[in-house]
Amino acid sequence: MSKVFKQSEVAEHKKPESLWIIVDDDVYDVTKFAEEHPGGKKILQRVGGKDASKQFWKYHNESILKKYKAQLQIGSLEGKAPPPAPKEEPKKIEAKVVPMQAGPAAPVVAAEAELKESLEPFGDLVPFGDPAWYQGYHSPYYNESHAALRKEVRDFIEEKCEPYLNDWEKNKFVPHEIYKEMGTRGYLAGLLGMGYPTELTSHRVASVPPEKWDLFHEFVVTDEICRTGSGGFVWNQIGGYAIGLPPVMKYAQKALKERIVPGILAGDKRICLAITEPDAGSDVANLTCEAKKTEDGKHYIVNGEKKWITNGIWADYFTVAVRTGGPGMGGVSVLLIERSEGVTTREMDCQGVHGSGTTYITFEDVKVPVENLIGRENAGFKVIMTNFNHERVGIIIQCNRFSRVLYEEAMKYANKRRTFGKKLIEHPVIRMKFAHMARQVEATHNWLENIIYQCGAMGEHEAMLKLGGAIAGLKVQATVTFEFCAREAVQIFGGIGYTKGGVGAKVERLYRDVRGYAIPGGSEEIMADLSIRQSLKVHEAMGMKL
Structure with a gap:
């Protein structure tokens, strides 16, 4: 059971050699931590023996409290309210x-x-x-x-x-x-x-x-x-x-799946998708990474480069788009390449998405068994295109939640921060920012739910034909909303949203991640055009009347 202290007891511990503080009626011994405190030990010493809740929440969020609570909390104040009773189980819904x-x-x-x-x-x-x-x-x-x-x-x-x-x-x-x-x-x-x-x-x-x-x-x-x-x-x-x-x-041979997939699903092995090249991003049909068959027909020899490959630095397996035939989409295949001699990975230093393992990959005379072909030879473009819908829906989900995170973090801050004698949220100009953030997030989310429902209701071929345009348009909606919310959230936080760590950490971090979502999976400009071109083709086939 947690030890209980009186306020007067805590007040006695206000010197560097014995320094206690109170945060939300819990008592913390920060004597040894003072030297490690990012703001310096003097800040902690100023609130030694006192309630530091206001100061703490001004600069930190709940994750910081959770991080240090176990090692620093020594008890609670006398009279602290008990935690709320657990909620009743929700009604069973069939x-x-x-x-x-x-x-x-x-x-x-x-x-x-x-x-x-x-x-x-x-x-x-x-x-x-x-x-x-x-x-x-x-x-x-x-x-x-x-x-x-x-x-x-x-x-x-x-x-x-x-x-x-x-x-x-x-x-x-x-x-x-x-x-x-x-x-x-x-x-x-x-x-x-x-x-x-x-x-x-x-x-x-x-x-x-x-x-x-x-x-x-x-x-x-x-x-x-x-x-x-x-x-x-x-x-x-x-x-x-x-x-x-x-x-x-979806497309690999059964023996290959049985050999490599269990380890990946267990989290023991890692895999990445390697399509983009230094000179071929959204223009997939013009990739140049080459795979030539050996004379005995048992292997492909792969040479070429891939760039901006997420997780490539630590991947055990690479799902790679290669050229096995002539120019254009009809000469593209997909191979499962295992990390081996001739595969070199070099991590790239990007603006945001730190920790994602973005990689430059070089394949030099890499020997790949023909059994590692995914789908049919020279029919890899279909494999790539059917995979794009799932990739883009994932990007949309991420962007939309990140937009919500930016909105929520800013809303919580605006209800604490005071300027000109009142809370930020009490200023009409600030409420207007939240109104525009919310309407865009909710519009994106509702379109997203409908798309996910349609993906489940349709077979894969139907979904690829009918939903590709809509998903491309929704990706644009999601990334533009993400960028808008990132800008507005930083404006609401001010300098704290421009500083790494502290209460504005998520806002500052996400602001740097924006372009990492607007470009991969198809840039906004290409996606916007694709959304209309593909939708027109689909509806023309359905009997559109103009």
Whole structure:
């Protein structure tokens, strides 16, 4: 049981050799920590023996408290209010599987159409700080399994990741144990845009049976890990994995999948997608990395370069677009290249997404068995194109949650910070900023939910044809919203939002990550044009009348 102190007892410990402070009625011994305090020991000494809550929350967020609480807290003040009683379990809501067309996409699990109950409110209930279904609003897309998964992932992130993100950002490194735990918790296996691959992994998600797993569960996992407000962390965990493994799962030979996939799903091995080259980004059809067959026809010899490859620096496997035939899209194939002699990886130093392992790769006479061909020879362009929808939806999910994070962090700060005699939120000009942030975030989120539902309802071929244009347009919507919210959040935070660490850490970090989302997966300009061109073609085939 925590030791109880009187205020007068704490007041006695105000000297450098014995320095205690109070934060939210908890007592902390910061005597030894004073030398390590980023703001210097004098700041702590000024509040020695006193309640430092106001000063603490001005410069720090909850993750800092969680990080140091276990080692520094020695008790609580006499009369501290007990923690609130746990909420009652939400009412049981039966769900049904909605019949879908045949195809690899998982079925969408939705609540009964006639059901009027909403799920239990969850989170801090800042208006628009979480999706509407978190806050007691009705939705046709989610049931109790989604709510249980939401809590499971949030608990994991808040305990194992949030307190250490500033350090990981500074070091541009996330401990491998976190990725490994993503595997053992079963999350990695559920992030592939398809049904849960029980035949290739023994790991399971605690709160969701594999047969009930759907695209909205994948949405929840990605959405919740993005609450860290770190593109680098998210890309470290799923950036290369979620785009490098799906082509293998869908198009590789069974023997290859059985050999390499279990280790990847367990978090023991890593994989990345290598398409972009120094001179071929969005123009995939003109890539030059070459793969020539040996005279005996048993191997490909690969030579070429790839650039801006997420997770490449530590990848064991590379899903690589190569040229096996003539010019243009008809000469492109996809190979699974294993790290071996001739594969050189060099980490790139980028503006943002620190810790994502962005890499320059050189292939020099790399020998690859023909069994590692993914799909058919010279038909790799289809493999790449079908993979883009899943990649772009992942980017959209991340951008939209990051926009919410920026909004929520700024809203909490605006309700604490005072200027000209009143809180920031009491200034109309500040409220206008929040209004424009919220309307864009909610518009993006609702379009996103509809797209995810359609992805589950359609077979893969239909989804690729019908949804490619809409997904391209939504990516533009998401990245433009992200950039807008990043700018407005920094304006609200002022200098604190421009400074690394402290209460504005997420805002400063995300501001640097913006361009890392607007360009990869198809730049905004190309995506906007593609959205209309492809949509016109699809609707012309459907009988459009102009």
